[in-house]
Amino acid sequence: xxxxxxxxxxxxxxxxxxxxxxxxxxxxxxxxxxxxxxxxxxxxxxxxxxxxxxxxxxxxxxxxxxxxxxxxxxxxxxxxxxxxxxxxxxxxxxxxxxxxxxxxxxxxxxxxxxxxxxxxxxxxxxxxxxxxxxxxxxxxxxxxxxxxxxxxxxxxxxxxxxxxxxxxxxxxxxxxxxxxxxxxxxxxxxxxxxxxxxxxxxxxxxxxxxxxxxxxxxxxxxxxxxxxxxxxxxxxxxxxxxxxxxxxxxxxxxxxxxxxxxxxxxxxxxxxxxxxxxxxxxxxxxxxxxxxxxxxxxxxxxxxxxxxxxxxxxxxxxxxxxxxxxxxxxxxxxxxxxxxxxxxxxxxxxxxxxxxxxxxxxxxxxxxxxxxxxxxxxxxxxxxxxxxxxxxxxxxxxxxxxxxxxxxxxxxxxxxx
Amino acid sequence: xxxxxxxxxxxxxxxxxxxxxxxxxxxxxxxxxxxxxxxxxxxxxxxxxxxxxxxxxxxxxxxxxxxxxxxxxxxxxxxxxxxxxxxxxxxxxxxxxxxxxxxxxxxxxxxxxxxxxxxxxxxxxxxxxxxxxxxxxxxxxxxxxxxxxxxxxxxxxxxxxxxxxxxxxxxxxxxxxxxxxxxxxxxxxxxxxxxxxxxxxxxxxxxxxxxxxxxx
Numbered sequence: 001x002x003x004x005x006x007x008x009x010x011x012x013x014x015x016x017x018x019x020x021x022x023x024x025x026x027x028x029x030x031x032x033x034x035x036x037x038x039x040x041x042x043x044x045x046x047x048x049x050x051x052x053x054x055x056x057x058x059x060x061x062x063x064x065x066x067x068x069x070x071x072x073x074x075x076x077x078x079x080x081x082x083x084x085x086x087x088x089x090x091x092x093x094x095x096x097x098x099x100x101x102x103x104x105x106x107x108x109x110x111x112x113x114x115x116x117x118x119x120x121x122x123x124x125x126x127x128x129x130x131x132x133x134x135x136x137x138x139x140x141x142x143x144x145x146x147x148x149x150x151x152x153x154x155x156x157x158x159x160x161x162x163x164x165x166x167x168x169x170x171x172x173x174x175x176x177x178x179x180x181x182x183x184x185x186x187x188x189x190x191x192x193x194x195x196x197x198x199x200x201x202x203x204x205x206x207x208x209x210x211x212x213x214x215x216x217x218x219x220x221x222x223x224x225x226x227x228x229x230x231x232x233x234x235x236x237x238x239x240x241x242x243x244x245x246x247x248x249x250x251x252x253x254x255x256x257x258x259x260x261x262x263x264x265x266x267x268x269x270x271x272x273x274x275x276x277x278x279x280x281x282x283x284x285x286x287x288x289x290x291x292x293x294x295x296x297x298x299x300x301x302x303x304x305x306x307x308x309x310x311x312x313x314x315x316x317x318x319x320x321x322x323x324x325x326x327x328x329x330x331x332x333x334x335x336x337x338x339x340x341x342x343x344x345x346x347x348x349x350x351x352x353x354x355x356x357x358x359x360x361x362x363x364x365x366x367x368x369x370x371x372x373x374x375x376x377x378x379x380x381x382x383x384x385x386x387x388x389x390x391x392x393x394x395x396x397x398x399x400x401x402x403x404x405x406x407x408x409x410x411x412x413x414x415x416x417x
Numbered sequence: 418x419x420x421x422x423x424x425x426x427x428x429x430x431x432x433x434x435x436x437x438x439x440x441x442x443x444x445x446x447x448x449x450x451x452x453x454x455x456x457x458x459x460x461x462x463x464x465x466x467x468x469x470x471x472x473x474x475x476x477x478x479x480x481x482x483x484x485x486x487x488x489x490x491x492x493x494x495x496x497x498x499x500x501x502x503x504x505x506x507x508x509x510x511x512x513x514x515x516x517x518x519x520x521x522x523x524x525x526x527x528x529x530x531x532x533x534x535x536x537x538x539x540x541x542x543x544x545x546x547x548x549x550x551x552x553x554x555x556x557x558x559x560x561x562x563x564x565x566x567x568x569x570x571x572x573x574x575x576x577x578x579x580x581x582x583x584x585x586x587x588x589x590x591x592x593x594x595x596x597x598x599x600x601x602x603x604x605x606x607x608x609x610x611x612x613x614x615x616x617x618x619x620x621x622x623x624x625x626x627x628x629x630x631x632x633x
Binding site: 306308310311312313342344346348357359399402 | 526548549551552555556582585586587588592
């Protein structure tokens with residue numbers, strides 16, 4: 001198997017020749033002489049050297065990336081194979097010599113150009129300036145990014161795959177060509193189409209280069225936002241549990257002696273947690289059923305007797321239903337005060353109006369024997385309901401009491417008064 | 418009511434299982450306990466209990482909880498009845514487990530006496546409706562006895578509606594019977610009929626209603 005094409009640590013400039021020699025299986029000296037000769041042939045060697053320098057990873061870079069990604073493939077040259085083990089101290093040395101190497105390379109390029117002109121090649125200096133500017137700019141920009149980020153950029157641009165690499169290079173070439181045409185286009189300003197072509201090429205090139213990055217960037221942003229939302233939700237749940245459940249548990253430990261308090265706390269917490277877990281916020285309408293549930297919860301909290309509410313249907317609040325809710329509150333309150341135990345509340349509501357049944361398992365009382373001066377039942381229930389067109393039926397026996405409240409809703413056509 | 422009744426208790430909380438075991442009537446024998454869907458299916462097949470006390474939310478299996486256990490024991494459904502227990506009031510949970518084949522549904526907060534009574538009732542082939550389940554039924558089938566619905570399965574008779582309303586109001590079966598001047602046996606028949614309708618009805622309101630409650 002051939003040695004993979006990697007920039008060697010045994011470097012004069014950047015280890016390109018040594019790496020190439022190892023890869024091709026010829027002597028380093030021969031490679032360097034060949035490269036120098038190429039440099040003299042119109043600067044081809046310089047181009048080749050620069051190209052390899054940019055694109056061929058060092059053994060160090062390769063080792064770092066080797067296990068996870070398949071490595072840089074240069075067309076059919078083939079870079080496959082296992083990562084090569086190297087001594088780690090070499091990169092530092094290579095980096096120290098990099099600035100000198102760059103200056104040297106620049107000088108070499110200039111020298112090569114002069115030599116080429118001496119040999120008779122006609123160099124259009126008008127072209128050299130923009131090409132040089134673009135090249136220097138690219139090198140500067142590239143060297144500003146640290147190695148890992150550079151690898152990341154290559155990864156993101158898809159430059160690891162041959163297709164992505166081709167797209168990247170094509171894009172860059174288009175950008176450069178566009179820039180060159182624009183710069184040198186000063187000679188032929190009149191030719192509008194060439195300017196348009198140049199602009200198109202520039203835009204196309206930039207788009208081609210940036211599209212995958214932009215896409216990747218967008219995806220990263222989306223992923224991060226989703227993560228943030230999850231994090232916020234988690235924090236919200238944690239905060240809620242802390243404020244409610246943990247506080248209640250602490251309270252319960254404090255009041256462990258009082259069974260009544262413990263039951264009351266547990267009930268209230270259960271109700272609160274339940275509404276938080278199962279209630280649909282969209283359904284919390286402030287309608288009649290919610291109002292009755294709130295009333296039940298309030299009395300349950302004050303008296304410590306469980307109040308179970310079963311509701312069927314719902315109706316928007318209206319002045320009449322407000323009266324109904326107050327009457328229902330009075331009925332539940334009476335049950336909690338006088339009967340105790342579990343109180344069942346059943347409400348049914350719809351376009352017809354509402355019905356509420358409040359049932360307890362107390363000892364019961366004689367409805368007719370309630371003295372007329374007892375304000376509770378007479379005023380709060382009978383009179384109040386009757387004033388607004390509702391009815392009250394109380395049935396009581398030794399097995400408990402049931403209060404049945406009914407409040408018809410106004411017909412929509414009926415005049416209000 | 419005098420005979421011994423064998424049960425398997427399925428719940429993922431050991432504290433709840435032991436508490437329930439202690440609370441149950443002395444005529445009820447706990448054959449085994451299980452904490453996951455797989456354990457439950459294995460234990461039920463091994464012990465063949467008369468009644469399974471089944472938590473709606475269970476770990477294991479494909480995440481189907483109590484309904485998955487019932488689905489895994491379909492060939493035993495004649496000999497074994499399932500009574501669903503839950504802390505959840507969500508309509509979705511209740512309706513799912515009932516439609517899977519449970520004979521009743523009670524919340525975990527009810528007393529040992531009540532739960533024992535529910536076990537006896539389920540063991541004798543009747544259905545157990547808590548006030549809340551009755552409320553769900555009324556909500557799903559509508560509170561008016563509509564005659565214009567296609568299938569008999571898709572509506573409740575006037576009598577069944579009355580029974581459901583009374584149960585939702587907190588009446589016991591006995592009290593319902595006295596209120597309507599019918600026998601307890603008749604009440605049980607009505608409740609079983611409602612349970613069957615709840616299980617078999619393809620009434621689109623039922624599914625839509627459950628879906629709405631869950632999704633909103």
